[in-house]
Amino acid sequence: MDSEQTTQKRAFHDNFRWEGVAHMPYKQDGSAPFKDISRQVLFQEPGMGCELRYFEMDAGGYSTLEQHEHAHAVMILRGCGHCLLGDVVVAVKPFDLVTVPSWTWHQFRATRGEKLGFLCMVNQERDRPQLPTAQGLAALKSVPAIARFLEG
Amino acid sequence: MDSEQTTQKRAFHDNFRWEGVAHMPYKQDGSAPFKDISRQVLFQEPGMGCELRYFEMDAGGYSTLEQHEHAHAVMILRGCGHCLLGDVVVAVKPFDLVTVPSWTWHQFRATRGEKLGFLCMVNQERDRPQLPTAQGLAALKSVPAIARFLEG
Numbered sequence: 001m002d003s004e005q006t007t008q009k010r011a012f013h014d015n016f017r018w019e020g021v022a023h024m025p026y027k028q029d030g031s032a033p034f035k036d037i038s039r040q041v042l043f044q045e046p047g048m049g050c051e052l053r054y055f056e057m058d059a060g061g062y063s064t065l066e067q068h069e070h071a072h073a074v075m076i077l078r079g080c081g082h083c084l085l086g087d088v089v090v091a092v093k094p095f096d097l098v099t100v101p102s103w104t105w106h107q108f109r110a111t112r113g114e115k116l117g118f119l120c121m122v123n124q125e126r127d128r129p130q131l132p133t134a135q136g137l138a139a140l141k142s143v144p145a146i147a148r149f150l151e152g
Numbered sequence: 153m154d155s156e157q158t159t160q161k162r163a164f165h166d167n168f169r170w171e172g173v174a175h176m177p178y179k180q181d182g183s184a185p186f187k188d189i190s191r192q193v194l195f196q197e198p199g200m201g202c203e204l205r206y207f208e209m210d211a212g213g214y215s216t217l218e219q220h221e222h223a224h225a226v227m228i229l230r231g232c233g234h235c236l237l238g239d240v241v242v243a244v245k246p247f248d249l250v251t252v253p254s255w256t257w258h259q260f261r262a263t264r265g266e267k268l269g270f271l272c273m274v275n276q277e278r279d280r281p282q283l284p285t286a287q288g289l290a291a292l293k294s295v296p297a298i299a300r301f302l303e304g
Contacts, residue, residue: 008237008256012228012247021249042249043225049201049275052225073195073204075271076164077247085160095164095229097173097194104160119227121273123201 016056016078016117018042033131036061036110044124051124056117057081057110060152065107065137070126072100078117082149083108087140089149092116105132105140109149168208168230168269170194185283188213188262196276203276208269209233209262212304217259217289222278224252230269234301235260239292241301244268257284257292261301 010019017023018040025038036058043052055063056078065084076096082089083098084107092098092108098118100106110116132140141147162171169175170192177190188210195204207215208230217236232245236259237252244250244260250270252258262268284292293299 008251008253009235009242009244010249010251012245012249016247018247018249042227043251043273045223045225045251047254047275048223048225048273050273052227052273071197071200073197073200075194075204083161090161092161093164095168095170097162097164097170099160099162099195099197101160102199119271121195121200121202121204123199 016040016054033066034062034064037063042119049123050121053120053122054117055108055120056115057108058115059110059113061116062109062152063107064129064131065105065140065150066129066131067103067105068127068129069102070123071102072098072106073121074098074100075119076116077119079110079114080112081108081110081116084146084149087143087146089145092118107150109152111149111152168192168206185216185218186214189215194271201275202273205272205274206269207260207272208267209260210267211262211265213268214261214304215259216281216283217257217302218281218283219255219257220279220281221254222275223254224250224258225273226250226252227271228268229271231262231266232264233260233262233268236298236301239295239298241297244270259302261304263301263304 021040038056040054076092076094080093086104173192190208192206228244228246228248234243238256
């Protein structure tokens, strides 16, 4: 009974870590398309169509600018920042909801001098993300608000 | 562009309500198997295997005691309380994770004199919950900790 209880309830610890959940910082070198971000997989259950992950960036960090066929359903949990969503940049704060539809360029950035953390629900079976080409990136940057966002 | 932005980001408002999300209190009469609980569907997207809902109970409220084939993946968001999970009763606090496996009796209760709110990820296609029979309920109550929990 105790072991079941341990498995089925996992306690929240300080600093957005959880009992029994591996904290996975992404390795990065100078050319990485992301900065100072980590991932924790909170739920990945056989028989469920989706998994739930928690991503967190340090102040000034950002997720990969990418697009893919699968959608994301995001809830901010920690801190304020901004995200690029298609052709708009929006400010986000704790518990805001963000839907990232199919084939929509998106990136999250911890722009406010504090950590930014969010939940992301996604299908367990999904396609691989695509990064922008140099040409695609130039097109995105032709929007002044997006250029300012991407230059941090 | 503005209308897309409105759809894709939905702001968190005070008191755990969200822009564009319907707040649905469950109707109840004296014989209802739940008490003082409401539901808000945060994400229900075509093409995603799961949906994400937010349930909230007033102090003293509780969700239906039920079991079903489908699993739940729960994160507490607001307040402290307890949940029944199979044959154990566990205390929960904000950001704790609870996995409700297939065919596991479960109920959440706002036992601490404050609201208790949680996220629940669940498959969009799922079976209907089953309630306990009188005999099943008696069997659950044969465990003293469960009897105390169910009697509030």
